[in-house]
Amino acid sequence: MKKTYALVGTGGRAEFFYGALAADFKDSSKLIAFCDSNETRMGYANELLQTKYEHEAVAVYRAEQFESMIQSEQPDVVIVTTVDRTHHTYIIKALELGCDVITEKPMTVDEEKCRQIMDAIDRTGRNVRVTFNYRYAPHNTKIREIIKSGVLGEVYSVNFEWALDTQHGADYFRRWHRDKRNSGGLLVHKSTHHFDLVNFWLGTFPETVYAAGGLRFYGKENAEERGVTRFYQRAHGSGAAKSDPFAIQLAENPHLKAMYLDAEAEDGYQRDQSVFGDGISIEDTLGVLVTYKNKAILNYSLNAYLPWEGYLVSFNGSKGRMEVKVREQSYINSGGNKQEEGSIEEKSIVILPMFGAPYEIDVSETEGGHGGGDPELLRDLFGEPRDDEFHRAASHIDGAMSILTGIAGNHSLKTGEAVKIDSLIQWKKA
Template sequence: MKTYAIVGAGSRCTSMFALPISKSFADVASIVSVYDPNHKRAQLLQQKCGGGFPVYDSFEQMVKEARPDVVIVTTIDRYHHEYIIKAMEMGCDVITEKPMTIDEDKCNAILEAEQRTGRNVTVTFNMRFRPFAARIKEIVQQKTIGQILSVHFEWFLDTNHGADYFRRWHRKKENSGGLLIHKSTHHFDFINWLLEEEPVEVSAFGTLRFYGQTREQRGVRCLTCSYQNSCEFYFDIAKDDATRELYLECESVDGYYRDQCVFSEDIDIEDSVSLNVRFSGGALMSYSLTAHSPFEGFKLAVNGSQGRIEAETFHGAVGPFAGEEINRLRIYNRNQEEITVKVPVVGGPHGGGDERLLKMLFRGHMSDPLHQQADSWDGAMSNAIGFAANKSMKEGKSILIKDLVKRPFQREI
């Protein structure tokens, strides 16, 4: 039985870790404590999990007294490095939500601390565990299309999911590093994992033209906004029990508004990005993210020496995929054949990825042939593309990864 302490008691922590540990994995895992700077939120998590563990008002005191085997970090991204490093220095392994951190200095500090303390950091990339993504990995691993030469990857966030990043703490780069760090780190890790190569150089462009200061009719937050009845982005924080309890009823502690205006002048992250990446084995990637699409999903093309893979996943309320969940996977080879690979749609959060990731984390497996469980270096290399992209957009030039992230140990590529 492993023991776990949690730092950061928001919605992701509750649904992804706390409730599953308390219910589905109670025979192999136990929560021994929780800490969040907002004590009301921590107490709510404690109640939802049936009690049985204390709430602390100090992280250091929690680790010292509860003595967990593992600390789970699910705080605002900007604080990940603090808790990851402190936990390792106090003798704990760490499971951290993606992204591992938000800039290269914090990333290097985590890698150094892991090497120095001998503890381990696991980064939760649920896309690796999504059955659709795993099937693509198997096809690549089997050399069905030969050596990978290039990748074209387009990701769409609809105006339900996408807009939410612009009303929450993610809207400030100082908190999240922008969508290229907070969101795209999943996508970059997926490509690193497919290629089994490391990123070398990045060039990027980004804009903020849909959200932010594009509308004069705006307020501070939806709850008190004068345009509630006319704004298509109105978010009723009191309507859903989870957001009401976790955020509206906890505002008195920290003053955090979960329903900030998506057209605020405070927003400084991009809503459209485009970048190019050169990898260590010679492969190239073009990538784009749109945070204001009518539908949600991605398009992926993988070009190899012996053919091409095309993969698509879509769902949404409008457009050609209205009300549907679409997985399409096709292989084109040099014999002019088109091969359709049927991959069933799997239910559950993130296309079934969360459930499978949790089983790996808490129950383990005898083997991991697809290398789905990610470590700190995987986290660093996915982060690094985002770090370099942010720097490229700021400085107007391509950026070398080796100038940002320092390898503290020798690792086979």
């Protein structure tokens, strides 16, 4: 019998899931409904289902009809790909109405909403999966394997630098993510991937977090320093935006036009706001120091305006050091070039034994985004269950512990003090 799915939130990330259900897992799964606050956007999702994936249109429900959708359609699983600040609402309602949940990262944006989700899981006994596709990238799995093998001995410290370039990084400052109330800022929305990787690699959870940073490059307050002399709030219809390399032209991209520009009349959401405009409350320059329950420490940085996209990470252990470099293909979210998102342009993993010659570890990539990690995640979500010695499937506990690092970082940014994770939330971890 096919497992049935309903999806809430048909924006840029949704196609990753409904496209897979319609094309690759149609023999074992059935997509039955969309739910969104914007009917135009739902209509476009149904159009893609029919024209791109040769799938029949599914039932559509407005956001306020979410509970009615579940009662009428009775899906086995609800997929949540809405704006981050609303994740908890749909997760909790779905659990209480008897569904399991697959949620896009981050699971939510603050500790109170996280606590509500954890309480709902305990209360209902239902299952929540968080979609950390980076765990499944072959090179990231290999890092976990190497550390687990003991080649490095006990890992004492990690240096982790993540670079977003002026295409991908700037995109967070054009759209709803620019308001920290929506996204929790990059420490929650983006860094949840990276903090989860460290938890996954080291097999531990964070204990104390200290963060520093701010809005140093983007924003109206930095416009003059960047040489911006003609102000505009959004690119569409602006002459000033025509010569701005940071502007995105929705009308020139059929996919973006159909998904966002054509849908504006319903909710007023503007996907193409100026990265040097008003209303940006998130940071673009961040540094975080984390201590872990196994006594390891992490020195982490994130910058969202660099000429290079990817990450550098090094592990220092009692038997040696590991150095990793990964360069990724930059992209604009939901820009219509899904096959390129997160594809790997360059990677290297080098082991430096304490006594001995350095050597490189070869890792084969496969087809699909993030070096083949995206298809692996989708198979894990929608395919037949398989044994996984690395336990890459992320639970609600994993989802909570990754966002709590960023949430603690946000508190630290405000107070200038280190924050204990256990001061934010307590729950049953069994």
